[in-house]
Amino acid sequence: MKNVLIDFRTSETEKENLYKNGFNSIIVxxxxxxxxxxxxxxxxxxxIIDKKNIIVHKDMDTSFINIIDNLDYNVTKTYKNLKDKYPEDICLNALNTKHIFLHNLKYTDKNLLSKxxxxxxxxxxxxxxxxxxxxxxxSAAITSDIKIHNVLKTNGMKVLLLPPGDIELPGLxxxxxxxxxGILEEGNIAFFGDLNxxxxxxxxxxxxxxEDIRPIFLSKGKLIDRGTLFTL
Incomplete structure (x- = not known):
């Protein structure tokens, strides 16, 4: 069974549906x-840097790092500490595609950039x-940011540009x-909520x-931002 990394607030229904699709949930x-x-x-x-390397924030729980270590990933810690104010919260929130690494590079953690x-x-x-x-x-992505859309498209990707909004994120x-x-495996993408x-x-x-992609809806109701689903 493969593993996915998810937010601790992911619902039991969502975790059950991940399990039914062959994925064990690891709470970050x-x-x-x-x-x-x-x-x-x-x-x-x-x-997730690549199939063998992951970087975590400097104060990550040791028990979580041990879990990732046991999955044969090399774990690096950030140079900076996370903080709750922008831009001190974004040091790991980069977009990493097959050929492109995209971010506000001024604020990318230097230990990540070096990898x-x-x-x-x-x-x-x-x-x-x-x-x-x-x-x-x-080769394909969806975004609500026009500049990200333009950069990805210029670099040969197919990109769908959407207006912002209509996505739940409690507190915002x-x-x-x-x-x-998040991509579960090639050709399958899982959504928190239902696109319908x-x-x-x-x-x-x-x-x-x-793009020949099959959506899997992990729960009913509106789409909810749970900070991406990452497959290991």
Whole structure:
């Protein structure tokens, strides 16, 4: 059975549906350094560099690091501590595609940047680059950020640009599309919530069909930003 990294607030229904699809859930411990709405979001707390390397925030629970170690990943810690104010909260929230590493590079943790090899570094103003972007394959993405859209498209990716909003994130006005989902395996993407309850459902579903991607809805109700689902 494969493993996924998820927010501690992921519902039992969502975890059960992940299990039914062949995935064991590993809870990422929340950080008291971040504000409550995002304190358990995996895309704020860690970054998967590649299939063998993960970087976690400096104060990550040792028990979690041991779990990742036992899955044969090399674990590095950040140089900086997370803090609850922008930009001290974004040091790991970069978008890492097959060929591109995209972030507000001024604020990317230097230990993370040092591990990025053989990829084009793309600098954007949006510090929440991963939150803002859902990767659906190596060659396609969905985002609500026009500059991220333009950079990815310029670099050969197929990109769907959506308006912001209509995504739940308790404690804030709305969440980001990137935080609502994650690739389970090639051709399958899991969503927290149901796309059929999303204002832009037809646009997204059409794009997924065009890219031959099957959506899996982990729960009923509106899409909710849980800080991305990462498959190990």
């Amino acid at each position: 411990p929340p950080s008291g350094h971040l504000y409550n709405a995002v304190c358990g979001h995996p895309d704020m707390l860690l970054h 990025i090899k053989g990829k084009k570094l793309c600098d954007v103003k949006q510090g929440y680059s991963k939150c803002s972007t859902a990767l659906i394959s190596d 006005n709305y969440g980001f599309i990137g935080g609502t989902c 309850n999303y204002l832009y459902k037809n646009t997204v579903l059409k794009f997924l069909i065009q």
